[in-house]
Amino acid sequence: MGRAWAGFVDRYPSRSEALLALSEHARYYAAATGVSVRVVGFDSGMGMPAAKDSRDVPYLFGPGFYTMDEARLRTRLGSVELVLGDLGETLPDYLSSRAELLREHPVGFVSLDLDYYSSTTTALGLFRGQGPGGHDHLLPRVTCYLDDLPGTVEQIGEAAAVADFNTDHAERVIGRVLGLRAFTPFDPPWADQIYVHHRLDHPDYARLEIGATSEQLPLRP
Numbered sequence: 001m002g003r004a005w006a007g008f009v010d011r012y013p014s015r016s017e018a019l020l021a022l023s024e025h026a027r028y029y030a031a032a033t034g035v036s037v038r039v040v041g042f043d044s045g046m047g048m049p050a051a052k053d054s055r056d057v058p059y060l061f062g063p064g065f066y067t068m069d070e071a072r073l074r075t076r077l078g079s080v081e082l083v084l085g086d087l088g089e090t091l092p093d094y095l096s097s098r099a100e101l102l103r104e105h106p107v108g109f110v111s112l113d114l115d116y117y118s119s120t121t122t123a124l125g126l127f128r129g130q131g132p133g134g135h136d137h138l139l140p141r142v143t144c145y146l147d148d149l150p151g152t153v154e155q156i157g158e159a160a161a162v163a164d165f166n167t168d169h170a171e172r173v174i175g176r177v178l179g180l181r182a183f184t185p186f187d188p189p190w191a192d193q194i195y196v197h198h199r200l201d202h203p204d205y206a207r208l209e210i211g212a213t214s215e216q217l218p219l220r221p
Helices: 016-033 070-074 087-097 099-104 117-127 157-168 189-193
Strands: 003-009 036-043 081-084 107-112 138-146 172-176 194-199
Touching (some): 016 070, 036 087, 070 081, 157 172
16 A cells, blocks of 8 residues: 655644645545545644734734634544644754655645744745655655635745745645646636646666556547
8 A cells, every 4th residue: 555645734723624625625535546644634733823024914914813613623533633733843853853754755745824924934844855865755746736826926925935946946836737727627717726846866766657557548630
């Protein structure tokens, strides 16, 4: 059985239902494919802090938004792991303390719902690993869902954090999946919020994916 890791990175809480939904989808995917999926949620547990930057979209979000009912949430988490605290501290600590586990369950999907430019920049530290083991916790391509793109522009919020990351990491870019709407039934709006982190320097980047095929239609006479 294969293994993978799905993360719900949210420094600011009360996205509890989204975390539970991700867990439900992970169970469905595991049953359908035989790939065991671990789900880990990150949250401050304290509600949103004050904005740190004008790019944090302070006209839409403010201090104290999205508090968490931790006790009630934990009764419904099942096997989901919930990590509380400042993401700038909890994320690097998690990557360090779970290094061996993450080598067996590399990250394959991340849902980013952090609202702010500054906190999204912190969350993207997941992809900044350097050195010989900098790839160990990640698949060569990691699908990402960016929740807070609608209603913003490229120069603020999550989009700006992604743009800055790409400027600094030419071999580890994060880009929107082109043409996804055309291949998805009912033209869902979330198709524009699906990105993929490509680690072009990952040692397994060129390995063919399962399901890839060289078959082609024959040339008509």
